[in-house]
Structure formats: C-alpha cells, structure tokens
Amino acid sequence: MLRATFKSLLSRKARLLLSTIAVVLGVAFVTGSLVLNSSLGKSIESMFTTVFDDVDVQVTAERDDSLFASATPIPADVVERVAGVDGVSEATGLVSEGTGKLRVVGKNGKAIPNFGAPVIGQNFTGFEDPMELKEGTEPQADDEVAVSASLVATTGYELGDTLPLLTDGPEAREFEIVGVFGYSGGRDSVAGEQTILFTLEAARANLMTVPDAYTLIDVTAESGTDDSQLRDDIADLLGSGYVVQTGEDLAAEQTEAFQPFLDVFNYLLLGFGAVALIVSVFLIVNTFSIIVAQRTRELALFRALGAGRGQVTGAVLLEALIVGLLSAVVGLLLGIGVGYLGTVALGSSMGTDMEATLVVPWQTILAALLIGVGVTMLAALIPAVGASRIPPMAALREAANTIKPVRWFAIIGGILLALGAVALFLGLTERVGDGDDSLLLVLAGVGLLFIGLAVVIPAIAKPLVSLIGAVLSWSMPGKLGRRNSSRNPRRTAITASALMIGITLVTAVGVVLSSANASIQKFFAESVSADVMIAGVGTLNDSYNVEILDEVREMPEVSQAAAAYIDQAEFVEPGTNDEAAVLVEATDDVTAYTELLGITVSEGDLSDLDRNGLVVYKGWAEQHRVTVGDTVDLRFSAAESAAPLTVVAVVESSIGGEVMVSDDHVDRFGQPDPMQAYITLEDGADKPQVIERINQLLAENPAVTAADIGVLNDQLTVTFDAVLLVVQVLLSLAIFIAVIGVVNTLTLSVLERTRELGLLRAVGMTRGQVTAMVMVESVVISVFGAVLGLAAGAGLGIVVQQALSDDFLEVLVMPWGTMVFYLVAAVVIGVLASLIPAFRANRLNVLSAISHD
C-alpha cells in the first residue's frame, strides 16, 4: 500500500504540484508574518542597542505624563552629586530634546514633517568617539550649530548655510551651520536620526527654557564597574523624582515602546494569513476530493484485491501527509524569505538606517508543520473516508463518481439562512433587550447567514451557474463550457466559495469605508461652515501668532475667523479623588467658533463664558455627570494649581472636543499659541486667492498652512483609499490562492473528461474551440464566486453600516466602481485560470483520449 501510494504520487506530478501550491502559500503567509514580526522586533532592538551602546548609565527627571509636558529640568548641582558616586568616572549634564518639538524649517519656508527617526537637539560636549567632525568647527556662539551629515542629506542645508529651526513658539529662529559631523565607519547617523548640536546656553534657551539646568545626565562608569550596580547606587542617592537607567534599560524601553505597533501589525498580518489559510483549506479539500474521485477505480481495485477500508483511508491520508510535509518545508522557506524581505522593506520605509536581522522563532517552524501537515490531513480526511465507503464492485463497474444530491444542502442552508435573517432583523431593529444584546444578535445573525450561505452554495450553484453561463453560451463550445460548470455543483461550489471569501471581505471593507467617507463628508457639509482652515501637520507645537488672525479678519473677503487653542488639562473626577485628563479648547471668538463648527447650545448660555466659566460638550457632560451650575477644577498643562470653573453651558456636536474655556487661560496652556483657525469667506470671494494671501501673512509661521477645508475631505478620501488598497493587497493572496483553486479544479476536470475531449476533437472541434469551452467554464466559476462574494460582502457591509448608523456611519454608499472592477477582474481571472487547463486539454492526443479509460 505504501509503495502504491508513492508510485501514485510520483506518477502524477502535476496533481502533486497543484495540491502543494495551496498549502505552500498558506504556510508561507503565516510563517512570513511570524518571521517578519520577530525580525522587525529584533532589528528595532539591535538598532536601539547601537544607539545606547555608549551610554553606561543615564539620569533623567521623572516626567509629567501630560500630552503637552516638556522634560522636567535637572538642577546643575545634581550633576555634581552624581559625579561623586563610587564607580562614576564622569557625569556630564546634557540638554537634549528628541520628542519632535524641534523641527527644521525647509527651504520652502514650512516645517519639515517628521514621521520617522527623530530630530535631536543637544548641547555640544565635544566630538567624542564614535562622533567624527567632517567639516567646519564646533559651535561656539549661541547662534551657531553643528549638524549631523544625515541632516545635510535630508534637508539640503550645508556648511555655512543659515538653518531656520522651530524650537519654542510659532516663529523660526535662525542658526548658522558651522560644523558637519558623522559617525565612525563613515555613517551619517547612528540610526537615521538628525542631530543638531548647540552651545549649552543656546540649548537651554531653545530646548528647555530653564537656565542653569539639564534634561539628562550622561554617566560614564569607571572600567570594571557593573552598570546595573552603578544604576542602583545612583538611584539610591537621588531618591524619588529621578529615573536612572543603564544603556540596556533604555534600549529595552525604546523597543518596548514599539511593541504595541508591532502587535497590531502582527495581528493584522495573522488575520489575513488566517483568511488565506481558510481559502487554502477549501482548495485542499476540493483537490483531494477530485483526486480521490478520479482514483476511485484504482482504490476500488485495491479493495477488490483485499485491502481493508482502513488501508484505503490510510493511503489517501499518507498522500496528504507527504503533500503536507513537503508544502510545510517549502512554505516555511518561502515565509522566511518573505519575512526577511518585509523587514528590510519596512526598515527602510521607516526612514531609519535599521539593519535587518533575521529571526526565526521555533514557534514558526511548529506553526508551519501544524498548518502544513495538520490542515492538509484534516482536509483530506473527508474524501479519504468517502473513498473507503465506496463498495469495490460499484467503483469498478463504471463511472462511480456519480453526482451526489444537493437537496440536504438546500434544506439545512435554508434553515440557517432563515434563522440568521431573523436574528439579524431582531438585532438591527433592537426589539430584544438593550444595546449589547442587540449587538450580539446582529453578530449571531451574520455568523448564521455566513454558515448558511456556505452550506447552501452547492444547492444554488446549478441554477446560478447556468444563469451566468447563459450570457456566454452563444456557441457550442460556450454551451458545453456552461454545462460543464454546472455538472458537479459541489465541486463548482467549493471552488467558487474559495474565491468568494476574499471578495466578500474586500467588498465589505469597501462598503464600510465608502459609507464612512460619505458620512464624514455629510457631517462636514452639514455642520462645519468654515471655508478655510489653518493647521499644521498634527504635532503638538504646530502654532501661529494670534495677531495674524486679526489681519485676516480685516481682509474684505473674510466674514468670520476663529482661533482654536488646545490643551490637555487635569481635573478631579467629581465625587472621587481620581485625576483624569480632559481635552480643553479655547477660542478668541466664541460666537464665530460655534457657528463655524456647527456647535449648538443645548443648555445654558454661551455668552456667560468668562474667566471663571466652563462650557462642556454633551457627551462628556453625561459621562461625568456634570450639568450647568456645577464646578469643575481644571489644572492646565503649564499651570501650578487647579482653577475652579463653573459650567455655564452644555453644547452638542463637536469634532472631538470635551470642554471649552475662555481664552484668558491660554497662557497657562502647554501650547500658549493657537494651533488652528477656522475661517469663512464672503460670498463670491476668490478662495484660492484669499488662501494665497493668508499664507503670505503666515510666512513667519512655518508650522502651519492655510488650506481649503475641502482638502481635508480629500485627504480623508486618500486615507480611506489607502486603507482599502492595503486590505486589497493583503487579501489578494487569498484571492490568488482561490485562483489556483480554479486552475486546479479545471485541470483535474479536464483530465477527468479526457474521453469527452477526444470525442469532441474527433467530431471536428478545433483547439481554439476547446480553449473557448474550458475558458467559459472557468469564467463562469470565477464570476459565480465573485457574484457570491459581492452579494455577501455588500450584505455584510450594509449590516455593519446599519448597526453603526447611529454612531458615525450615517450614510450608506455602495462602492459601485470597485464592485464592478471586482466583477471584471473575475472575468480576467477566469480567462487566465483557464490557460493551463486549456493547454493541457489541447495537448491530448485524440486517439489515446478516445481509448482512455
């Protein structure tokens, strides 16, 4: 039996290849995700290890965890105390800033957005190893800086140039580049960062605004001293209020900070891997059932010759084991390769000079084996048991692969669909229980509908496939292709289902995204009446001089303008002692601000907002049980103590605000300058021209730009399109596997119909007509899958939209364009998938095909 299985495997290399590809891709995706995640984590870790390589121990002051807080200063005498600790060879006080506050103003006069490695500002303490001065000198005057070669490469500013920097406040300060330095080994940076070195006084003035203090102390240990021991000694000396870390601690902390991002990324990839895997399961099940069906006579002969049922099952499972093992190994290798390439690509896209390190955790190998072997054998189990059930003589007689009835599929599937529909209806109309129960019902309904759909597909395959095929059956080959596709409804159903899964998900995501886009556009159109918005790229020190807004108001084309100040304050939750954060807004023109943003008063009076007043948004008011007349204590970011404020109004609708205070408080905000502004124009104003002139007024404020508020919508659309693209790319693998499924099914069907093909060729069918016949069958199957996917995806998307229609998905918009695209793509896929099977069909020798048994 063992030998027979091996011989049977080797004799059908094409079959082996086809069933292997599916498993290989599934395994590769999952292992690739795991390898990518581990390698990325390891690469980030080793990057930070390099960065903090020269740090023995570092001391910083404990930070306020508020959004707008800057580094807590360390008094100069602390450096002296640290220097006195046993084992300390040198303690250097440093002024350092790398949180994004320091930005370079580009040659276009606007701040250069920075999303990758940071821009670091620091005081100059000498060019010590591994730093190397490349040209110029060290900074000596307070308006001189030395910059890293990476800054020169990124910004284009060179030695001798004036470097405008945004440090504190809305206006740029200018420095002269007197030196450019690199790092040992010809590196421009340690890990992609851009470094600017100031004199100590300039660093204090620009980076922390506190005289005679530092932000951190860099400690060099005497040789032979244990870093951890030294860390603990220094920590004991300084007591609370300080954070003492070794270089290793710092590297670990920074790496840790990346972990949430890595986790999300990993879940995302594994999620898509799971989808790919499910599709692979469909493909493997189908492939094995066809293979077993074709081998029915061979297996029956074994039975007739005395092989037991277990041996027949065993033979099929053994084949699955071999296929699974082979695929697991190939898939694992492929996954490792993909994971490594992904690490390299992501490392360079993050704008860092990250060295990609390959890590293959043992779980990856386990996963590959489990998925490859386990899934393949499970998928082969059903056909294997089926094969052993066929009585030997029935199989030997003739054509044992009779079509099994699909009635039960229709009945069970129909019941499930009905139950699902009822659950969904009750859930959506909220007839039963409260919100959570409804949500559960909706989820249960969707689940039931999906299982029901999967079960009912074989039953609806025949009529639906016939309907789709009707379009294509104008000629005899088309007619034959159409009939062939509805010949074995279960086979067609499984093949199409595999394609359906991917298309369902992309369609559903598409519906939700296009609805979200439309809902947000509608919200903007209805509530926000502003025409122009002044804003930065979204950092916390995007700001401008509020006086500029007065000049804007004087422009004849401008009807209204309102500045927006933002801060994060702390307040004590009423009735408890817990401190919580609250987002605070302020504006210089409350009336204009509320009009422009469509804010309506639901209680109280906005005109009462004075120095001691507070306006709260309804959602926040309900959450914290606050109403007009209550007092709330707020402590702003830059305030020493809390101020008691009385609620004067509760307002509705907002783009995210929680409370509003009078602009009397803004000098105690973390960012005392306004960060944004909303402007409306008079009717008939030349908008681009006005925007141009506002931007001229903002020339000295490089952090912000005035733009048409419609641009925001466009940016939103671009973002949604990007999300959809990522989903499409990730799901394209699942779709690709499904396409292989179509190729697989067709190739095996063609082999199964060898004699029919021989007959057709004998009675005068040309090769072109045979190709057309196979192509029609292929297109019908893939369009069937696409139609199912589009229907299921649209349904799923609509359900999601309906369930969230009260929250933010108010409008339902179908992405007709993309849906039509998927349908057209299905036709193309069908045509492409038919090429190999059609080639095989045409390669058949007519004579041997006729006498084929």
Add this chain to the structure above:
Amino acid sequence: MTTAVSTDRGEAAARATDVWKVYGSGEAQVIALRGVTAEFTKGRFTAIMGPSGSGKSTLMHCLAGLDYTDRGEIHIGDNLVTGLSDKGLTLLRREKVGFIFQQFNLMPTLTAEENILLPLSIGKRKPDRAWFDQVVDTVGLRDRLSHKPTELSGGQQQRVACARALVQRPDVIFADEPTGNLDSKSGTEVLKFLRRSVDDFGQTIVMVTHDPVAASYADRVLFLADGQVVDEMFDPTADRVLDELKRFDEIVGSAQGEERR
C-alpha cells in the same frame, strides 16, 4: 439503387495509396501498416477485418484523419488528407467524415438531439430540418430526442451516434466496432440501420469489426493481416467470412512462425 455488385469500380469516397505506419523506433519498432493500398467506393458498405494487431484500426484511423501516416497518401473524396495540419484535419473530420466509436460516443452533458447536431453546431452550420427528421425517424429516436445519454440504453446511445454521423452527410462514415459493446438484438438494429443508410441514402460506410455476422451486412470485406491487405470478399455471408478467417489464421500463423525464425 442496386445492392449487389460484383465488381467495385465506382468513384472512390476514400482511398489509401501505399500507406505505411510505424510506431516506435529501434528495437521496439512496430510496423502497423506496410504499404496498404485500398479504395472505398462511394455508396458502398465496406468492412475491414483481421486479427488483433493486423492494423485494421490503424488503417481506419489514418483514413479518418485521426492519425498521421509515415508514407503514402490518403484521400477523402478529392481531398488529399496526407500533410494536412491539425486544423485542416479537424475541419476534414468535421465536414467530410462521420464517426461511430465502440463506446463513449456521446457527450454526457448534451441531449440526444444536441449530440446528433454536435458536428453541425461546432461548425456553425444550419441543420437541414427535413433530413434531420428523416434520420431521426429512421433510427427511431423521435421520442428520445430530449433525453441525456445516461437516460438511454446502450443500443439507443449507439443509434444516436449513427444519427450524428449521418446527419452531417459526410463523404464517409467510419465505424469502429460499432456493435462491440451491444447485445445481439441492439447490435442487429444498429447494423440494419447502417445497411439502410447505404441502400436508401447512398451513404459510404467503412466499418472495422471482428464479428463475421456484422461483416455480413457489408457489401465487401477487406481482410488485413500483419499490416497488409491479404484478401477481399464481395457480398459476404457470416459463414463465408468465418471460413475465410479460419483459413487465413492458419496461413498467417505459419507465415509469422517463419518470420520469427
């Protein structure tokens, strides 16, 4: 139209001239046909007989454009078959030749009617309705036209195959053991029908068979042995054919014995 002919000197519907067919090479070389020359007169029913391995099926396949010859020429009517491309052979099979195989003659997805009209619809030709009706009535399938092959008996299936071959009015119908898989009653029906299509419609038929009874329905029997035409017989009866086969088994037997040294 007269049935019996003593001499066979009409116009040829198919012709093989010095046809050689060799399979394999070197040690494993098998010469299937060695210089076969034969004519198949229009409106006649010819049976090709011979022991297995005599090359009778190969000769038919070469005549029908299903296989290539290594030397010699094949004509169907006035058309030279030899040297045609796959496309040319396909068109020849579609338009000039009809086929009846021993088994698996019908497309399982098509109804009897669609199967009968298959060669015409492949070639996008309009069927001649009157002729179609006449053929269908002759084979007695009028009430079975909408049935799928699985719903038909073996004899009915074979009659559908006959109707398909006839409805396109080919120059020649090639039948490869058409009764080989049938019981004698169904076989007789099929043979009677083939005979009628020659007598009533002037159809040319070439049939490969090993059954002397089937051969007795033909006008002429061509005997093949070892890749050569060794004899022919006009107006055969089953007994005469049987005798001839016996006689000739002996000759061939001894000849082969000599050849093998």
